[in-house]
Amino acid sequence: MKKYTTCLKQIISVVLVVIILVGFVWISLLRINHRLDFTTLWGYRYRLWQGFKMTLIMAFASLFVSLFIGSVAAVAQKAKFLTVSYLAKFYVQVIRGTPLLVQIFFFFYIIGTAWGVDNRYVAGVLILSLFEGAYIAEIIRGGLESIDRQQFELAKAVGLTPAKTFRLVTFPLLMARILPALTGQFASIIKDSSLLSVIAIPELTQITQEISADNYRLFENYFFLGLLYFVMTFTVSLITRRLERKYKHENSSE
Amino acid sequence: MKIVLNKICKSFAGKSVLKNVCYEDDFKALAIIGPSGAGKSTLLRIIGGLLPPTSGELYLDGVKINFTEKELLSYRRTIGFVFQTKGLFEHLTALENVMLPLIHSLQLEKTEAEERAKQLFARFGLEREGYKYPHQLSGGQQQRIQIARAVAMKPKLLLLDEPTSALDPELTAEVLDMLGELQAEGLKTIIVTHEMGFAKRACEKVIFVAGGTIVESGDSAQIFTAPQTKALQAFLNKVLEWRP
Amino acid sequence: MKKFFVVLAVALMAAVLFCGCTEKKDELVVGMELAYPPFETKDEQGKPYGVSVALAEALGEYLGKPVRIENINWDGLIPSLETGRVDLVISSMTITEERAKTVDFSAPYAHAYLALLVNKNSPVEKVEDLNHPERIVAVKKGTTGHVYAQNHLQHATINALSAESACVTEVIQGKADAFIYDQLTIYRQNQANPENTRAVLIPFQESEKWGIAVKKGNKKLLEQINAFLKDFRAAGGFEKLTELFLAEEKKTFDALGFPWFFE
Numbered sequence: 001m002k003k004y005t006t007c008l009k010q011i012i013s014v015v016l017v018v019i020i021l022v023g024f025v026w027i028s029l030l031r032i033n034h035r036l037d038f039t040t041l042w043g044y045r046y047r048l049w050q051g052f053k054m055t056l057i058m059a060f061a062s063l064f065v066s067l068f069i070g071s072v073a074a075v076a077q078k079a080k081f082l083t084v085s086y087l088a089k090f091y092v093q094v095i096r097g098t099p100l101l102v103q104i105f106f107f108f109y110i111i112g113t114a115w116g117v118d119n120r121y122v123a124g125v126l127i128l129s130l131f132e133g134a135y136i137a138e139i140i141r142g143g144l145e146s147i148d149r150q151q152f153e154l155a156k157a158v159g160l161t162p163a164k165t166f167r168l169v170t171f172p173l174l175m176a177r178i179l180p181a182l183t184g185q186f187a188s189i190i191k192d193s194s195l196l197s198v199i200a201i202p203e204l205t206q207i208t209q210e211i212s213a214d215n216y217r218l219f220e221n222y223f224f225l226g227l228l229y230f231v232m233t234f235t236v237s238l239i240t241r242r243l244e245r246k247y248k249h250e251n252s253s254e
Numbered sequence: 255m256k257i258v259l260n261k262i263c264k265s266f267a268g269k270s271v272l273k274n275v276c277y278e279d280d281f282k283a284l285a286i287i288g289p290s291g292a293g294k295s296t297l298l299r300i301i302g303g304l305l306p307p308t309s310g311e312l313y314l315d316g317v318k319i320n321f322t323e324k325e326l327l328s329y330r331r332t333i334g335f336v337f338q339t340k341g342l343f344e345h346l347t348a349l350e351n352v353m354l355p356l357i358h359s360l361q362l363e364k365t366e367a368e369e370r371a372k373q374l375f376a377r378f379g380l381e382r383e384g385y386k387y388p389h390q391l392s393g394g395q396q397q398r399i400q401i402a403r404a405v406a407m408k409p410k411l412l413l414l415d416e417p418t419s420a421l422d423p424e425l426t427a428e429v430l431d432m433l434g435e436l437q438a439e440g441l442k443t444i445i446v447t448h449e450m451g452f453a454k455r456a457c458e459k460v461i462f463v464a465g466g467t468i469v470e471s472g473d474s475a476q477i478f479t480a481p482q483t484k485a486l487q488a489f490l491n492k493v494l495e496w497r498p
Numbered sequence: 499m500k501k502f503f504v505v506l507a508v509a510l511m512a513a514v515l516f517c518g519c520t521e522k523k524d525e526l527v528v529g530m531e532l533a534y535p536p537f538e539t540k541d542e543q544g545k546p547y548g549v550s551v552a553l554a555e556a557l558g559e560y561l562g563k564p565v566r567i568e569n570i571n572w573d574g575l576i577p578s579l580e581t582g583r584v585d586l587v588i589s590s591m592t593i594t595e596e597r598a599k600t601v602d603f604s605a606p607y608a609h610a611y612l613a614l615l616v617n618k619n620s621p622v623e624k625v626e627d628l629n630h631p632e633r634i635v636a637v638k639k640g641t642t643g644h645v646y647a648q649n650h651l652q653h654a655t656i657n658a659l660s661a662e663s664a665c666v667t668e669v670i671q672g673k674a675d676a677f678i679y680d681q682l683t684i685y686r687q688n689q690a691n692p693e694n695t696r697a698v699l700i701p702f703q704e705s706e707k708w709g710i711a712v713k714k715g716n717k718k719l720l721e722q723i724n725a726f727l728k729d730f731r732a733a734g735g736f737e738k739l740t741e742l743f744l745a746e747e748k749k750t751f752d753a754l755g756f757p758w759f760f761e
Binding site: 209213216 | 543572573574577578581582583596600636637640641650657658659660661664667671673
């Protein structure tokens with residue numbers, strides 16, 4: 001009997017939340033006399049699909065490149081050669097401390113042009129990866145620092161070579177700690193890719209802006225845009241939660 | 255086993271931790287006792303090849319240990335080391351903890367490694383803990399598994415750094431029992447410990463380290479009944495004060 | 499204690515929401531994108547300035563109402579009319595069939611031609627040259643240049659950017675062969691970048707008419723605006739605007755034999 005009432009309570013609460021949120025948006029629309037018409041989007045479905053695919057392509061490509069850049073930067077920060085470590089630290093600080101929008105303009109129109117990177121898509125992936133790489137470097141650095149120093153001493157004591165220590169001890173311990181944060185970063189990559197619209201890469205946001213300029217249905221267009229992004233990031237967060245659960249039971253909460 | 259410590263010195267960032275440590279003797283079980291912070295753990299790590307001395311020499315059974323990474327790699331594989339706490343890989347099960355060094359340091363086949371590990375576990379009553387992770391095990395079990403891991407590698411010497419200091423008294427006994435059994439079979443050990451009873455009964459040689467140097471050393475029979483130096487007398491009095 | 503804070507929070511939220519319901523002041527709210535000198539731009543203090551601003555203020559005087567200029571992104575202008583955020587839009591907006599479906603336009607007050615800003619090294623001589631798979635065209639999202647490219651230059655790669663400055667930069671850097679925009683701006687940009695660009699100013703289509711936009715169905719305001727425009731033109735208002743903001747350009751256009759905006 002008790003299970004029934006808690007279940008019922010949960011359902012009622014969910015329904016109430018939906019009513020409150022939908023109701024708020026509904027009332028807002030009424031106040032500005034906006035007539036909803038989502039059917040206008042159907043005519044653009046081909047372009048929207050292309051944009052959706054492009055966003056996914058940009059996001060996945062950036063994921064791999066940014067993982068690479070992030071790993072290199074994390075390791076470089078610990079380099080004994082001071083110039084290398086300073087360069088890496090500077091990169092992480094500056095990139096994390098400036099807006100992506102600024103970086104897109106700077107790297108595309110100035111650095112990119114100067115060094116002959118004219119292909120918009122390549123430039124887009126590189127710029128986004130450079131941006132996300134700095135955040136990933138910090139995630140990796142934090143993860144490495146959270147590993148008990150004695151695990152490394154232990155590896156030494158049982159006679160593991162540095163290479164084996166990395167493969168059998170460092171890497172698994174690091175992954176267990178940072179995998180949830182990394183997948184969260186992937187969700188950020190997906191959202192941040194929307195800024196690539198400023199250099200006209202035909203991803204989802206750019207397509208939506210072009211459609212808006214055509215049909216002026218700002219609310220329908222951007223609501224749908226938000227919905228599509230949410231579908232992508234929510235999928236990622238579901239995967240994150242599963243990964244978190246998997247790694248939690250393997251690690252004590254010390 | 256014959257050990258020679260010749261003018262071993264160790265300093266960290268200018269601070270001296272060990273000064274001119276000299277010792278030479280033949281032993282089966284050697285206990286290192288002394289007040290906290292005296293440098294006992296550091297000395298043990300140097301003997302284990304985990305830390306290089308700032309200066310000085312180490313000989314085991316007449317062989318000089320050169321502190322180059324290459325030589326140390328093979329040296330460490332012959333020495334077992336048991337840490338005070340957190341001495342197991344957190345991401346591996348108990349069995350995997352024992353098997354990993356066998357497979358990757360001693361190049362054993364996986365099946366053989368598994369055999370050896372399971373045998374040791376069966377012998378010391380750890381069969382049901384094999385698939386558990388360190389955070390699921392009690393302190394005593396973790397320490398015994400550490401010993402099993404070290405012993406599985408058939409080391410010529412086992413070093414233990416205060417293996418029972420972090421344990422509740424009830425768990426201390428099971429660890430010391432296991433150790434006693436192994437010693438009786440001929441395993442050579444050097445143990446840093448606060449357990450004076452164990453040091454007295456199970457170790458025939460004792461070193462008393464205080465202030466970064468060996469103040470007194472000798473047969474445990476003499477050391478505990480008739481300490482020569484004032485420092486050792488004071489130390490033993492303090493330690494034995496609360497005993498019934 | 500907890501309950502008190504909940505009540506307080508709800509009360510604060512309600513207060514904030516109600517603050518949004520201010521009574522409508524009797525002013526004329528004009529929407530424009532202040533990114534299009536010399537028609538809609540800002541002065542050194544950041545205040546709205548330009549041809550359209552002056553026109554809006556003249557309209558305000560005529561109707562006897564104070565004028566408030568709202569700076570809005572290009573693609574937000576028409577939606578702002580629909581939602582009532584602004585009363586009218588004066589933003590050098592071309593009257594098109596598509597737009598006329600959503601808003602009502604006044605009588606045209608100016609006309610403009612599209613022109614091309616071409617990269618110096620590009621082989622493009624006239625607009626038809628752009629309709630080729632190897633050509634890249636930069637346009638500003640939502641403008642008639644964008645529409646023209648979509649309708650007539652299907653073979654080219656069309657990059658629709660948000661900012662006029664980005665389009666110009668792309669042409670200068672050779673990332674685009676040409677930028678399609680209004681004649682006047684193309685002329686000015688070419689003047690500003692003579693080493694990297696050429697201007698193809700010869701009209702390649704019918705001129706586009708600029709109109710003032712109001713919310714669909716707002717007949718009253720529309721009639722007032724049309725009456726104002728008639729009066730303003732008769733009184734030589736547009737000549738004054740030209741003198742104030744576009745003197746140089748008028749001279750050049752006269753020399754090149756191009757018809758002037760306000761004729």
